[in-house]
Amino acid sequence: MNARVYVSMKPTVLDPQGQTICSALNGLGHKEVLAVRQGKYFELKISDGISHEQAVKTLEEIARDVLSNGVIEDYRVEIFD
Amino acid sequence: MNARVYVSMKPTVLDPQGQTICSALNGLGHKEVLAVRQGKYFELKISDGISHEQAVKTLEEIARDVLSNGVIEDYRVEIFD
Numbered sequence: 505m506n507a508r509v510y511v512s513m514k515p516t517v518l519d520p521q522g523q524t525i526c527s528a529l530n531g532l533g534h535k536e537v538l539a540v541r542q543g544k545y546f547e548l549k550i551s552d553g554i555s556h557e558q559a560v561k562t563l564e565e566i567a568r569d570v571l572s573n574g575v576i577e578d579y580r581v582e583i584f585d
Numbered sequence: 586m587n588a589r590v591y592v593s594m595k596p597t598v599l600d601p602q603g604q605t606i607c608s609a610l611n612g613l614g615h616k617e618v619l620a621v622r623q624g625k626y627f628e629l630k631i632s633d634g635i636s637h638e639q640a641v642k643t644l645e646e647i648a649r650d651v652l653s654n655g656v657i658e659d660y661r662v663e664i665f666d
Contacts, residue, residue: 539630549620
């Protein structure tokens, strides 16, 4: 079973890295880019021995407790095949 | 218009950061996690003044030339609304 966890800054948190990328793109002539925010994602391979429900529960736990910082970041979990 | 660009290491490239996360998760008791690979993603807000085709072309260019390193990384572009 494969899963992806996406972690991004909360909308209220400043993202200087994204702002820098946006300025760089505008400077390179890509004026159509209005804003950029950077996040990270994780591709996880999960043992097929557990059920889909158990996988969802485990991944929520991993995303909340290990992969993201709840104070400034949001996360999203996606499970496929 | 909003778009997301996902950048990840090519499958043949070692990802020590992902391996460390995998070991940490196993150590925390999440034995069902078999492998982890880390990537990054970018949320871009694109001006509505350009067509969908033009946006695809521009985003491919941005992803290839600016956001990823073609030697070791793959990218994927997603456009929505």
